[in-house]
Amino acid sequence: DTAVSQTPKYLVTQMGNDKSIKCEQNLGHDTMYWYKQDSKKFLKIMFSYNNKELIINETVPNRFSPKSPDKAHLNLHINSLELGDSAVYFCASSPRLGFYEQYFGPGTRLTVT
Amino acid sequence: GQQVMQIPQYQHVQEGEDFTTYCNSSTTLSNIQWYKQRPGGHPVFLIQLVKSGEVKKQKRLTFQFGEAKKNSSLHITATQTTDVGTYFCAVFQGAQKLVFGQGTRLTINP
Numbered sequence: 001d002t003a004v005s006q007t008p009k010y011l012v013t014q015m016g017n018d019k020s021i022k023c024e025q026n027l028g029h030d031t032m033y034w035y036k037q038d039s040k041k042f043l044k045i046m047f048s049y050n051n052k053e054l055i056i057n058e059t060v061p062n063r064f065s066p067k068s069p070d071k072a073h074l075n076l077h078i079n080s081l082e083l084g085d086s087a088v089y090f091c092a093s094s095p096r097l098g099f100y101e102q103y104f105g106p107g108t109r110l111t112v113t
Numbered sequence: 114g115q116q117v118m119q120i121p122q123y124q125h126v127q128e129g130e131d132f133t134t135y136c137n138s139s140t141t142l143s144n145i146q147w148y149k150q151r152p153g154g155h156p157v158f159l160i161q162l163v164k165s166g167e168v169k170k171q172k173r174l175t176f177q178f179g180e181a182k183k184n185s186s187l188h189i190t191a192t193q194t195t196d197v198g199t200y201f202c203a204v205f206q207g208a209q210k211l212v213f214g215q216g217t218r219l220t221i222n223p
Contacts, residue, residue, distance in 0.1 A: 033211075041199055043156065043213040056210055090155055098208050099144050101158035 003027050004105035006091050012111045013081055020077045021108045023091030031055075032074040033092040033102065034066060043090070049074055050097050081112045117145075117204050119214030127222050132189040134217035136202035143205060145185045147176060150216075151198040159187075189219075197221050 004025045013019055025032060033056075034046040048056040049068040063079040074091060091105040117136045126132055136145065144163045148156040160169055162178035162185060169176045173196075175188045189196055202214040 041150075041216050041218070043201065043216070045210055045212075048209065092156075099161065099163075099205060101146065101161060102156075102211060103158070104155040107155050 004091055004093055004103050006089075006105040006108050008108060009106060010109050010111075012113065014113055015081055015083060017081050018077070018079045019081060019110070020075055021089055021091075021110075023074045023076070023105055025072055025091075025093040025103070025105075027093055027095075027103060029093040029103070030071055030096040031094045031100075032068065032071070033094075034074065034076050035090040035092060035104075037088040037090060037107070039087070047074075047076075055097065078110075081110075083112050086110055086112045116212060117142075117202055117214045119202055119217055121217055122215060123218050123220075125220045125222065126192055128194060129191050132192050132196070132219055133186055134200050134202075134219075135184065135186045136204075136214050137184045138204065140183070142182050142185075145178060146203045146211070147185075147187055148201045148203060148213075149198050150201065154198070156201060192219070192221050194221050194223050 006023045031050045033048045035043055037043045046058050046060050047066045051071050052068045065077045068074045088107045088109050090107045092102040094100040094102045117138050119136045146161045147159040150156045160176050165182050166180045167178040173190045177186045199216040199218045201216045203211045
């Protein structure tokens, strides 16, 4: 009965490869997010979706493409991985847009070699 | 857009000592949230402050929002080893985008 789940938990891959991370929430929330946390623990939003609609698209390389097949799922596909993409990626959700708390998934640690 | 400076970046205390982390903004905030991230874990929502001068307590944790709504603090009384982690404040840019502070990493000597 995990609220926000992500797969995989760990991802080790080589430069140039393409990979995907999946996220699902069973909280009935309307809004989902992708965050990137770097090695210094700095947490930065990448994308947010509300009811499958893209709301926020930060200055993220277009190698990163989110996709929300329904409001319970938000996946992240990354093309042509680079060393600098190594980080922990967190999915999160909130009840709806606005000043609500966010519930984070366990994270996916991506290592690009 | 809204940004917050969080200090200190690191804090090491003896178990039983108190701990405080501060967030400061140059602009008036609509509200502020606090999250805790245990080592190897994910951020977990602690609280949201909305009103000027608001003080909220959760057991040994005390959260304050400044009168001018430009700063906030989280104070932990008599730290325990379970308090270890990184504490983040976060503020909204508009009603959509949550911007996190740099975090304060708390380590505790048992």
